[in-house]
Amino acid sequence: MSGLLCYCRAGFEPELAAELGERAAAAGHAGYAVTDRDSGYVRFLVPGGDAHALSRALPWRDLVFARQKLQLLADLPALDPKDRIAPIIAALQSASVAGPPAAAGQAPYGTLLVEHPDSDAAGPLSGLARAFGNALRPALRKAGLLAASDDPRRPRLHVCLLAGDHLLLACSDSRDSSPWPNGVPRLRLHRDAPSRSALKLEEAFMSMLDDAERARLLKPGMHAADLGAAPGGWTWVLLREGLQVMAIDNGPLREHVMDTGRVTHLREDGFRWQPPRPLDWMVCDMVEQPRRVASRMATWFREGWCRQAVFNLKLPMKKRWLETTLCLDLFAREAGRPLTVRARQLYHDREEITVIAMPSGS
Numbered sequence: 278m279s280g281l282l283c284y285c286r287a288g289f290e291p292e293l294a295a296e297l298g299e300r301a302a303a304a305g306h307a308g309y310a311v312t313d314r315d316s317g318y319v320r321f322l323v324p325g326g327d328a329h330a331l332s333r334a335l336p337w338r339d340l341v342f343a344r345q346k347l348q349l350l351a352d353l354p355a356l357d358p359k360d361r362i363a364p365i366i367a368a369l370q371s372a373s374v375a376g377p378p379a380a381a382g383q384a385p386y387g388t389l390l391v392e393h394p395d396s397d398a399a400g401p402l403s404g405l406a407r408a409f410g411n412a413l414r415p416a417l418r419k420a421g422l423l424a425a426s427d428d429p430r431r432p433r434l435h436v437c438l439l440a441g442d443h444l445l446l447a448c449s450d451s452r453d454s455s456p457w458p459n460g461v462p463r464l465r466l467h468r469d470a471p472s473r474s475a476l477k478l479e480e481a482f483m484s485m486l487d488d489a490e491r492a493r494l495l496k497p498g499m500h501a502a503d504l505g506a507a508p509g510g511w512t513w514v515l516l517r518e519g520l521q522v523m524a525i526d527n528g529p530l531r532e533h534v535m536d537t538g539r540v541t542h543l544r545e546d547g548f549r550w551q552p553p554r555p556l557d558w559m560v561c562d563m564v565e566q567p568r569r570v571a572s573r574m575a576t577w578f579r580e581g582w583c584r585q586a587v588f589n590l591k592l593p594m595k596k597r598w599l600e601t602t603l604c605l606d607l608f609a610r611e612a613g614r615p616l617t618v619r620a621r622q623l624y625h626d627r628e629e630i631t632v633i634a635m636p637s638g639s
């Protein structure tokens with residue numbers, strides 16, 4: 278079996294399938310997506326094709342609807358629940374590994390992740406995934422397939438449980454995949470956070486900027502605007518990073534956010550308000566037509582009102598991949614300056630995606 282295995286939010290398989298199909302075709306790879314509605318994963322198969330090349334042509338960072346991108350190794354259906362390990366070892370001994378080749382005598386995989394799709398059907402497999410991982414790890418080490426101690430820089434082996442007797446084997450290159458199991462960063466809602474939305478901005482900074490970008494672009498003392506700020510979750514995240522915030526919303530902000538003394542609350546229309554001077558950051562979580570939001574965000578960049586931005590595009594409509602591409606194209610065109618733009622459906626995003634934009638080369 279040659280191709281990719283990508284995880285997504287359950288219900289967004291059609292969007293991910295469309296994205297993979299369009300991007301693979303644009304990169305000259307013939308293939309097709311296989312998925313079931315609400316399964317939480319999509320396989321993109323390239324029979325007889327080069328899955329390594331396909332994977333390189335579709336970097337994980339650039340994918341919007343994939344929480345994780347893996348290279349498929351094998352589909353093992355109808356397993357005997359009394360011995361799932363022997364067929365896994367047999368399949369791995371004949372599979373080719375993603376990422377840097379192992380040195381002589383080195384095990385091909387640095388870590389093992391036993392996962393299951395994030396879906397109602399696969400949820401009950403979490404106990405099995407834990408127990409099975411504990412049983413499989415020593416067997417893989419004994420067979421020389423897994424490093425004696427975890428090495429996160431080496432290719433990772435993923436076992437994706439679909440049922441008690443059915444699993445997929447896949448691998449990932451740690452430089453081109455989500456670092457988190459299931460592609461889900463673990464974030465806990467802080468008890469002072471004014472809203473659950475705070476998790477979205479936290480996740481955006483954590484997963485869409487690398488450590489060097491984050492240290493360079495997000496510094497105490499910087500100035501930001503938060504459009505559609507109430508009750509204050511995103512403003513609170515910016516405050517924790519040490520920023521000063523102009524919070525734009527007709528609705529009230531939580532008192533402890535205002536008490537910091539670093540927030541100016543303006544009851545203005547976020548589609549009309551403009552900052553008195555250029556800002557380091559603008560963030561926007563206004564619930565509106567995505568094209569209208571994308572266009573307004575572009576105005577901010579075109580006019581030089583902010584250097585960087587994080588904004589959400591709500592996607593309640595049916596053709597969500599099409600709408601995503603329309604909005605991102607419109608944004609890039611109207612912004613009228615070279616920007617690095619990353620878009621992703623975060624774990625904490627529901628019917629929406631999050632976009633981060635910054636000057637190219639920053």
Ligand SMILES: C[S@@+](CC[C@H](N)C(=O)[O-])C[C@H]1O[C@@H](n2cnc3c(N)ncnc32)[C@H](O)[C@@H]1O
Nearest residue numbers: 472474505507508509510511526546547562563
């Ligand atoms: C999803 S909530 C924002 C939640 C916020 N990001 C947080 O973390 O707490 C959307 C907010 O956008 C505001 N909003 C919608 N349209 C707006 C507009 N034209 N101008 C300003 N605020 C607007 C609403 O009042 C609402 O408070």
